[in-house]
Amino acid sequence: MKIFVALFSSLLMTFVGSSIQVHLTNYGKLYELGMDAYKQEKWSKCAEFFQKAIDDYHFYKNTVIDCRLKCKEDQSEHTFVSFLSTLHVILESSNCLRRCKKKKLGERAEEEIEFSVDKKFEGRTPYNYMQFCYFKDGKLTKAAAAAYTYYITHQDDTRILENLQYYRTLQEIQTEDFVDLERKxxxxxxxxxxxxxxxxxxxxxxxxxxxxxxxxxxxxxxxxxxxxxxxxxxxxxxxxxxxxxxxxxxxxxxxxxxxxxxxxxxxxxxxxxxxxxxxxxxxxxxxxxxxxxxxxxxxxxxxxxxxxxxxxxxxxxxxxxxxxxxxxxxxxxxxxxxxxxxxxKYTLPTDQIDDEEGEEAGSNSKDVVDTNEVEGSLNRSQNVKKFEKLGLQLLQESKQLKGKNRFVADGFIREDQCEALADLARSKEFDQSGKRQITVSEVTELVKMDDGYEISMRLLLRAADVMKAFTAAYFSQSGLVVHEVKVNCWSAGAKLDDALPSGCILQENGECKSGQDVIGDYMAVAYLTDMVDSTGQFYFTDENDQVQSSIQPLCGLMLGFSSNDKHQVNLPWKHERCAIVISLTTDKQLQNIEIDKAKDTLSDLEKQRVEEFMNADNADILQEFHSQGVKITQKGDDLQGKERFVADGLVTQEECETLIQLAKREGVSGDGYRGRVSPHTDHEIFTGLDIAHGEQLVKENSVLPGTLQLFLDSSEHARLLVEKYLNLTRPLYFDYTHLVCRTAIDGDTEDREADLSHPVHSDNCMIQPDGSCIPDALAYVQRHYSAVLYLNDNFDGGQFFFAHRNQSEQISVKPQCGRLVAFNAGDYHGVKAVVSGQRCAIAMWFTHDPNFVEVSRLHAQRILQSHSKQEDKKDELTETDVNVSMESGYIDVTADLDTSVEENHDEL
Structure with missing residues (x-):
């Protein structure tokens, strides 16, 4: 036994020694080993380690010198002289800067101010305190200006808004006193x-x-x-x-x-x-x-x-x-x-170099091994190229993010969908740390109690599917399954000091970083809110918790990374921060069964809705339309098609004029537009908006709620008429609604009659040269029926027409106020050019698939309901209810101002 132990010990020492020779090539570490041996009086070993340290020192230094000389050899003499010239410019600039600062700042020239202090000044925080000081000092106009200056960059701060509203009630303060003191x-x-x-x-x-x-x-x-x-x-x-x-x-x-x-x-x-x-x-x-x-x-x-x-x-x-x-x-x-x-191309300390080419290639950047070429993927960007058709665009890959398995993509979801998804988490109250989180199983229970969240639930399940598909494609992992799905929202200025353990490094899943193994192989995060106040960032970090790269969350931005990739989350400062967070794994046993349960719940809801739909009496609804003056003026046979019809009288002349004015509203942004040249002809300018931007105008008080309600009601009546007149066997849902006006540009009208405002097309497939039509992601294959509600006829041209397979005109319809043209979305159709005047209409696309329900319509209805409730409450208030002392009202607004500032505006 003793012989065996001795032999084993000898082998172990040999193994350890060989391991040291292989791995400890750093002369600093070899020097430390030599010092340890010296202190223990192991003279032979200490000499050996010191000699190895000296050898490695010379090897490393000579290698670096050789590299520098090699890089200079690769440059032309002109380039090297240019470098020296640039270096001289840097030295001169440095000298000038230092002398200038010393001359103007004296002893303060080399003074350093903490980053957190700079952030307060960049965020105009002193103005918040200053306005209260001015108020107490009786300098009201200066107080108003200071408050307004702070408000410019903190428009979501309800406390400062209340202060401004109070200042507006004071006779001493005029409108012109509210100025931005930081205006350039x-x-x-x-x-x-x-x-x-x-x-x-x-x-x-x-x-x-x-x-x-x-x-x-x-x-x-x-x-x-x-x-x-x-x-x-x-x-x-x-x-x-x-x-x-x-x-x-x-x-x-x-x-x-x-x-x-x-x-x-x-x-x-x-x-x-x-x-x-x-x-x-x-x-x-x-x-x-x-x-x-x-x-x-x-x-x-x-x-x-x-x-x-x-x-x-x-x-x-x-x-x-x-x-x-x-x-x-x-x-x-x-x-x-x-x-x-x-x-x-820039080589980072973490990048690997191809050993076969390294000696010959010198400093040439092409011999840097692309970090995309890992885990069986030769070109990760090509793996996800197909997602561009869906609007997903790869923005950054591993190299730009200074890691190995990382990516950032954009275009994941639209703004209205972000809001609907965030609504799921908002259905819960914030916990003591300022977080609200909801899982798939909780969403299922929520929908069972309130089917108003059904659209949000469908979006969440679709989002998880797309996030999984994109991540799996990028990392070449076809067998990935979803382990966990959460929607997390953090309140602005959430405090974690008392709620989370000391030293907690917050992760995207809402947990603290721990030494335990993370379940799952990959994580994907899709952001639902814009963090525009320089807080709420996501950080990738290295082994020493030093930041490698950061991402500023924006609605529709998605990032993916290995589950064990170190990261941390900076809490929001001014705006709520919401995101979908999913974990993905190759272990089928960890697949989340709650997702299938959620899909079953949605299936049951749809079956119940279809059953109720089939039991409804279409005749009664059509009779109601008739009693309100709506008449079917052209049927399918008249229009040379099966699922087509024209109806008149759907809206009145006064309603048409109101909707036309809505289409011309100023200040529309995003998908709404104003004064743009038509994408189909150079002879028209088109203006208009969708429901989301109608909702935006109501929030801005630019449009009366009744106008948006008219927009919703008119299009809803159109949908119901299409559904009932065509005697459909499944409910129709809105996919998209668009109010648009096209105006002819004055000038040369030669051959204008032959021009098309909208070329012949189909709404759910792509027309091929042979006249056939094939489904394509760009063709909105989810659309089943379409309709156009016209709002005027005081223009020339602009007729709607159905077309043959060879794209020649089949039969046309002349627009007029209240006229609806409805048809199967697969029918070929087009629009003739507006020769003179302006043509306005509401375009609508419908689907049988509840997964594509128009989310903005739900939001608009909620805004209108909220507005209606507020009006009802105002009617209930008596004059004594609102007769509040201005002085006491101000004290309510500014009490504990110092404390509120710190609570709502935490440092990074």
Missing amino acids: PYQKRYIKGLTAYNEGQWNEAAALFEESLGLYFREEERCRAACEKGFVHNGLPDFINAIAEMSDETGMLEWRSGNFCTGKTKTPLVAFYEGCVSNNLEKAFESIASYLLFRPNDEEMLANKNYYIKTLRHKEKEFVPSEDAVRYVELWKQIDKSIGFVRD
Whole structure:
């Protein structure tokens, strides 16, 4: 036994020794081993370790020197001289900066201010305190200005809003006293320019816009200079690496990514070029050309340019952008080029180099092993290319995120769908830590109690399926199953000090980081809210908990990563933070059975709805339409088709005019639009909005709730008539509703009759050259029926027509107020050009599939119901109920202001 033990010990020491030789090639560690042996008086071993340390030191230093010389050999002499010249410029700039700071700041030149303090000033926090100080000091106009200045960047802060409302009641304060004390000079000139523009003072407006633009360029340059902040490096890199990584990490390059400085200066640069047209055609052409530098595909500006060239016979060469605009765009391009190099080719400390090519390739970036080429995937971006048809776009891969198995994609869901999904978590109260979380099983129970959440539940299940499919495709893991699905929401300013363990590093699933193994192989996160206040970020971290890369959550943004990939979540500061979080695994035994139960619940609800639908009496409903003046004027046989009809009298003349005015509303953004050239013809401008943007206008008090209600009711009557007249066997749901007006552009009308406002197409398949039509993701295959409700007839052209398979006209219908054209979504149809005047209509698409129900309609109905309840409460209030002392009301608003500020605006 003793012989065996001795032999085993000898083998163990041999193994340990060989392991040290293989792995401990770091001369620092070898030196430490030598020192340990020295202290233990193991002289032989200490000499051995010291010699190995010396050898490794020379090996490492000589290798680095050889690499530096090799890199210089790969550069031309001109490049090396340019580098030395650049280095000299850096030295001169450094010297100038240090001397300037010492001259102007004296002993404060090298003073450092904590990051958290800077954030308070960037967030205008001092103004919040200052307004209360001014109030107590009796300086009310200054208090109002300070409160308004803070409110500009904290519009969700109900406390400051209440303060402002109080200030408005004071006789000493006028409207003009509410000013933004942080407003930049270029913004002041721009606002004056807008005022002059709206008053028709074209020359004055152009001069103010031009002055504002010069001030903007100056302010944007100052913003870039502010990015040249300090940098703490985690290590002791080579000089040239330190400069490169400092440029990347401090944002000197990344300021351009996401338009950091243009966003920070509040007004989009391109806005300065809008409306800068006076009687000076040279300046007008310069403005158009400059605008197109920034937005080369802008349809409206291209139409303006086209009008000058084709109609007024001006030349292309007359459109020359300003020198400042050209210089600015060139700067953007150069920074874009540098950022692209950093993201795609720059070698990080964690990157691996191909051993076979490493010796020969030197510094050439092509020999860096692409981190996409791991785990059986030669090109991960190609794996998910098919998802682009669904609107999902891969934004960043592992290399850009400074890791191995990571990605970020965008276009996952729309804004209205984000809200519907977040509503699931919002059905619960916040816990003591400021979190509300809901699982699939809890969602199922919620829907059983309130079927108003059915749409949200369907969206959640579809979301989980798409997240799984995209993640599986990207990582080449076809066997992934869903283990867990949650919707998490964190309240703004949530405090965790007392609720979570000390030192908790918060994870996306709502738990603290622990040493335990994580269940599942991958995680995917889809964000439902926009974090626009520089908080709520997601961070990837390394083994030392140092940040490697960060993601700012936005609605529709999705990220995926290995479950054991270290990360942390920064809590929100101003806005609620919501996300869908799923874990994925290859272990089939861990598959979440609650998802199948949820799908069964939805199936049961649909069966019950279909059964009730089949038992309904269509004749009674159609008779009710008839009694209200709705008449079927053309049937399927008249229109040379089976599932087609035309009905008149669905809305009155007064209702048509109200809806037309809604389509012309100002301030519509997103999918709503105003004054854009038609995508189908250069001869029309189209304006309009969908239900989501109608809801937005109601929230902004730009439109009366009754107008939005009319929009909903008119389209709902159309849906019900289509469903009942065609005697369908399953319910119809709205897929999308669109209110739109098309206006003919004055000018050359030659051959306008042959032009099409909307080419021949089908609503649920793609027409092929041979006349056939095939389903395609881009063709909205979920749509089963379509309808158009017309609102006027005082225009020429614009007829709707059904078409043959060869796309020739079959039969046409002339629009008029209250006329509805309904048909099977697979029918070929088109719209003739509007020759003169304006044509307005509500376009509707319907589906039998409840998974594609129009979410914005549900939100609009909730907004209107909420508004109705508020009006009812106002009617119930008596005059004594609202007769509150202003002084006591103010005390309610500002009590414990210091405490409320800290509670609602936690530091990062």
